[in-house]
Amino acid sequence: MKTLVLLALCSLTVICVTSGAATGPQPAGDNPPQEGLFVEREQASTxxxxxxxxxxxxxxxxxxxxxxxxxxxxxxxxMDTSGIIAAYTAYYGPIPF
Structure with a gap:
């Protein structure tokens, strides 16, 4: 049981060190602030x-x-007369895929 706890703590330490969480907060100059949730139409379409x-x-x-x-x-x-796409759209709405 002690081995399992020690292994879990070592794993948690490795994860913190490799993710950079142990180094503390980053200076504000490294990451530009988010301007908001809105983007240009061309960027959104991509x-x-x-x-x-x-x-x-x-x-x-x-x-x-x-x-x-x-x-x-x-x-x-x-469906037999108008086709599958017309029939599905008429009875079930827009095609889901």
């Missing part, structure tokens, strides 16, 4: 994942939409 167009769905994704739509008889009928 970070946020863009929605995929309906034609770019994989076969697996189309099959999962088809399975959901087959559970509803009206959706299944519309």
């Amino acid at each position: 970070v946020v994942r863009q929605k995929r167009a309906a034609g770019e769905l994989s076969l697996t994704q189309l099959e999962s939409l088809r399975e959901v739509c087959e559970a509803n008889m009206a959706c299944e009928d519309m």
